[in-house]
Amino acid sequence: MRRTALVTGAGRGIGKAIVEALGEEVWVGAMDVQFDDGPVGDAQFVVDVSDSAAVDEAVSSIAEERGGLDWVVCGAGIVRDRVSWKMTDSEWDAVIAVNLTGAFNVSRAAALSLRSSGHGRLILISSINGVRGSFGQANYAAAKAGMIGMSKTLARELARDGVTVNCILPGYIDTPMTQGLTEDVRAAAIARTPLGRLGRVEDIVAAVKFLCDDQAEFITGIALPVDGGQLLGASA
Numbered sequence: 001m002r003r004t005a006l007v008t009g010a011g012r013g014i015g016k017a018i019v020e021a022l023g024e025e026v027w028v029g030a031m032d033v034q035f036d037d038g039p040v041g042d043a044q045f046v047v048d049v050s051d052s053a054a055v056d057e058a059v060s061s062i063a064e065e066r067g068g069l070d071w072v073v074c075g076a077g078i079v080r081d082r083v084s085w086k087m088t089d090s091e092w093d094a095v096i097a098v099n100l101t102g103a104f105n106v107s108r109a110a111a112l113s114l115r116s117s118g119h120g121r122l123i124l125i126s127s128i129n130g131v132r133g134s135f136g137q138a139n140y141a142a143a144k145a146g147m148i149g150m151s152k153t154l155a156r157e158l159a160r161d162g163v164t165v166n167c168i169l170p171g172y173i174d175t176p177m178t179q180g181l182t183e184d185v186r187a188a189a190i191a192r193t194p195l196g197r198l199g200r201v202e203d204i205v206a207a208v209k210f211l212c213d214d215q216a217e218f219i220t221g222i223a224l225p226v227d228g229g230q231l232l233g234a235s236a
Contacts (some may be wrong), residue, residue: 002027003119004066005212006059008049008106009075011035013175014125017201018073018208026071029062031106049076049102052109059109069113071212074103074147075125084138092139099143100150107154120163121212124151125204128169128227144169148223155221164220168207171227173199194229 003026009015011032019030019041030041033048045058063069077099080091103124114120129137130144148167155165172178172189178198181189190197207226210216225231 001067003070004062004068005029005071005073006031006062006069006106006110007041007073007075008032008102009077009125010040010044012037014170014173014201014204015073015075016040017205018075021205021209022071022073022212027066029058031058032076048098049074049105050097052105055102055105056109059106059113063113068117069110070117070119071121071123072106072110072114073123073125073208074106076102076106077125077143079137079140081136081140083136087138095139096143096146099140100146103147104150107150111154111158114163115158115161118162119214120158120161122151122154122158122163122165123208123211124148124165124167126151126167126169126223128171128225128231131169131223131225131231151223152221159220162217164211164217166211166220167223168204168211169223169225169227169231170204171199171225171230173201173204175201189230192230192233193227194232197228199226199228 005022005026005028007019008031010019010030019028022028028041029043031045031047047054047058080095124147126147127144129141133141151165151167203226
C-alpha cells in the first residue's frame, strides 16, 4: 500500500501545493476549513485545526481507513495583524489557536500512528518571523516561535520510534496571502532578500519533499529557513 500523508492548511497556497506534490508519490488527506478552489488530494477533511475533537476524529478515520499514517505536514495558519497595543484579545487568541494550538492538536492526534509507521515524518510550517519578529505581528510571531520550540520537543519525544520532526521557516512567499500586500511592502521584502526575489511555493514544496524522503531519515529537530537569505539580515 502507498504511504499515507496528511496536510493541513491544504485548501490554498503553500498547503495546496504540498498536497499536489506529495500526491505524486503517496496517498494524501487534505485538511482545511474550506476548499474554495475545489477538492485536492485523495480525501478532503473540512476541519478547524483548533478544534481538538474534530482533529482527533479526522486523524483516526484516516489511520483506520489507510492502516496508519506516515507523513504529517502542519501548514494551517492565519494572520490577524495589528500593532501590539491595539491588538484585541480575539485577534491574539485566534492566531494562537490556529497556528500553534492547531499544530499541536494535529501532532498529538497523529503521534501514535507516526510512531508505528517506520517512516514517520512530522513537518511544521513555521516562519522566519518566529525567529526575527515582525512589526504588527506579535500574535503571529509568537505562534510561529512556539512551533519551533514545540517541534524540537516533539523531535526528542518521537526519536526513539524513528520519527523525524522538523520545522520549515518560509520567508516572503508569493501566495494569495502575500499578494494582498502593497507594492511598497513587496518591494521592501525583495530588497531585504539577498537572492533578490520573493519565494515560490515550489521552494517550500521542495523542502517538504526532501524532509519526507527516506534519505533525510537522520535529520530531526531542525528549523530550516527557506527565505532567500533574509535571516542573514535579520537585524535590518
